[in-house]
Amino acid sequence: MSIINLSAYRFVSLDDLPALRERVLERCLALELKGTILLAPEGINLFLAGPRAPIDTFMDWLRDDPRFAGLEPKESISDAVPFGRMRVRLKKEIITMRMPTIRPEGGRAPAVKPATLQRWLAQGHDDDGREVVLLDTRNDYETDAGLFEQAVDYRIASFTEFPAAIAADRARFDNKTVVSYCTGGIRCEKAVLHMQDIGMEHVYQLEGGILKYFEETDGAHWRGTCFVFDERGAVNTDLAPSPLLTSGEKDA
Structure with a gap:
């Protein structure tokens, strides 16, 4: 290749x-x-x-x-x-959220590196002993291809639905460390800034998104493939093109 x-x-x-x-x-x-x-x-x-x-x-x-x-x-x-x-x-935004108060160009969201996240998932908590909750910020057709084990998936049809979804579910994350993730980092960065804006603590994005996680780890704790926005359809944990799987095929 x-x-x-x-x-x-x-x-x-x-x-x-x-x-x-x-x-x-x-x-x-x-x-x-x-x-x-x-x-x-x-x-x-x-x-x-x-x-x-x-x-x-x-x-x-x-x-x-x-x-x-x-x-x-x-x-x-x-x-x-x-x-x-x-x-x-x-475009008006490079990733459409329609929250004009969120201005990521003014400062980056806090991030956790792929190797650190993998270690947290393996040990069952972050380095301060808090439970780690993974939050998928992608659209439903993307999460159908694959996602982290036990991740929160709101089944949104568009990223513009994310603010309402997190507002309705905010209590779930109290006293926990939240790591949002997406394909390459862009959506989860905006998501973290929004979560900070509404007063949530201990929130991070996965540095570089799923693709960087695949690149820098062995892909442990991931189930399925990662949807990509081109003719490949999806990539596997080795970053090689992979056919999109149905939910039944992922669970087989």
Whole structure:
């Protein structure tokens, strides 16, 4: 497998969106990359695929802009490019929550590294002895593909439903450590900031999301596959393309 599939995001204030879109699209097309890049006043969210050399060339070029110097991509490989074309889109938010008081570009949410989370799950508590509760912030069709064992799954159809779901269930998390997670980190970061905003304590995001957990651990405590937003459908804990499973197949 020779195609690099790269995902990354960064919350950072952007005020030159039309011109930035043109520069980014021109560079991607020149390098013959395919995928989707979202640009919004709150930052960038990108999914790209191509051979190693042009992927690295693009990321080096993008990081020359100080606003994107801190981008930390997640990578997986495949035999073919799982995108049909290259798109760079302007959006109001790079992940839609419709909570204008949440401004992640102003400061990162607290995070726990994949190896630390795996250790907490194995020992049954965090380093302060509190029970750990995993909170899936993804949509229902994503959690159908796979999720952490015993994770709270609200079966939401859209991330915009998350604030109401957590408000109705807030008492569940009292005196516990909550680790929210999502595919690559972007949704769970906003989720943690919102939970802090409504007064919840001991809340963290999984650093780098599920994809980084697969990359840095052996995938223990995960059940099924991880849904991805491209033609691969899903990846397994080895980050290899995997067919989407039904609930019955996951439990078999």
